[in-house]
Amino acid sequence: MTMAASLLIVGAGPAGLMAALVAASRNPPHGVTVVERLPAAGVKLAASGGGRGNLSHIATEDEFVAAFGKHGRFTLPAFRALPPEALQRLLKDIGVPTLVDDTGRVYPRSQSAAAVRDALFHACRKAGVRFQFGQQVQSLTVPATPEEQWRVDSWTAHSVLLAAGGQSTPRLGSDGSGFALARSLGYSIIPPVPALTSIQTMETWPGILRGVSLPDATLAIADSRGSAVRGELLFTHRGLSGPAVLNLSGRIARLRYDGHPVILRLSVMPDLPSFARQRTIAGTRRILSWLSESLPRSLATVLLELSGIPRDLTFSRLAMGQERALLLHLTACPLTVSSTGGFEQSMATAGGITLKQVCPETLAGRLTPRLFLAGEILDLDGPTGGWNLHWAFCSGYLAGMKAGF
Ligand SMILES: Cc1cc2nc3c(=O)[nH]c(=O)nc-3n(C[C@H](O)[C@H](O)[C@H](O)COP(=O)(O)OP(=O)(O)OC[C@H]3O[C@@H](n4cnc5c(N)ncnc54)[C@H](O)[C@@H]3O)c2cc1C
Structure with a gap:
């Protein structure tokens, strides 16, 4: 009928x-x-x-x-x-x-x-x-x-x-x-x-931090003209989630669909104070304790490790190469996307x-x-x-x- x-x-x-x-x-x-x-x-x-x-x-x-x-x-x-x-x-x-x-x-x-x-x-x-x-x-x-x-x-x-x-x-x-x-x-x-989904990374260190969240992080796609996304970020057992990640995930999925590998740059401290100043005013201070004032201690520990810096190092003993590595991991930490959350x-x-x-x-x-x-x-x-x-x-x-x- x-x-x-x-x-x-x-x-x-x-x-x-x-x-x-x-x-x-x-x-x-x-x-x-x-x-x-x-x-x-x-x-x-x-x-x-x-x-x-x-x-x-x-x-x-x-x-x-x-x-x-x-x-x-x-x-x-x-x-x-x-x-x-x-x-x-x-x-x-x-x-x-x-x-x-x-x-x-x-x-x-x-x-x-x-x-x-x-x-x-x-x-x-x-x-x-x-x-x-x-x-x-x-x-x-x-x-x-x-x-x-x-x-x-x-x-x-x-x-x-x-x-x-x-x-x-x-x-x-x-x-x-x-x-x-x-x-x-x-x-x-x-x-x-x-779009609006979590992402998984090749790197396994985010899994160590699962459950840790940052109220203000910046995430960008390396070598991309699109703007960075700023907001809350959450570490998961296989990668990243939270509004900043969700809002970038559609662009990531599109690049991957088109066959491009995607490397992200994560900045956990968008407003980084100067290291040189820290060296002058607090040379004997341990870098880990200083970082832990702004970041969860577990994240600070992981980032120091990724930068090849011992946990007990003080600002006065921070070598130039170590400083460069730390700066990279705090402001543009590379993460390679292995997959996104799927439909x-x-x-x-x-x-x-x-x-x-x-x-x-x-x-x-x-x-x-x-x-x-x-x-x-x-x-x-x-x-x-x-x-x-x-x-x-x-x-x-x-x-x-x-x-x-
Ligand atoms: C878990 C979740 C939470 C969300 N929360 C938010 C939020 O808080 N705020 C926000 O802005 N957005 C949110 N969204 C996104 C938002 O829900 C969608 O963008 C919105 O529902 C899209 O509306 P739509 O009517 O176009 O499609 P839908 O809501 O997807 O509705 C389409 C309907 O068409 C029906 N349909 C499909 N094909 C056929 C067919 N062939 N024959 C008959 N029926 C068919 C489907 O069953 C469905 O009911 C969320 C999405 C999800 C999955």
């Missing part, structure tokens, strides 16, 4: 739910159907931010564009359609008041991402959206003439919105099947790689439908009539801090507005 919809949305993630809500509330007679492969809506949204849901980030247009890197300008029309304050108002209207922490991150006041998911789902239902759960869309057929409908498995639809996400953490929903659907329509996919544990997908084939003002695909694209399925990914969910929400909002009429 063929079922008909005016707008059929593939995927009930934050992008699909927001689009459905906007399309159905602005144009009630419009039949909106959402098809979702999991048994429930917004499973990843409900798990986001460790269950607390870092939903958005208070930001100016320029900051939002910058967060999405070289393709950032593509996000502008969607961001303008639903800036963070407007998202906060919309969520409040459906019963989810939010709060902003002192770094600009937006969370539900209830600290429950599941409550956000529930509120969006119920608002959609109230607006007349129909849901089909447990059904994975397998095929999309383009209308042969402008009068014809789309065919989506056993549905027909005037317009289609593909909001099927990327392929990170597939147990929470998106498994990359959206990319295959887009490819079947002729869209080019920038090869997906995992199974990554929080975002870098790559996706190429933006050249999508109109940023409407989020309509340029190759097919009345096909819209929103959320992580597009070749955009941001850092940790609520940027990715904001992109999902605002792109869903814009696509829902354009597709709903």
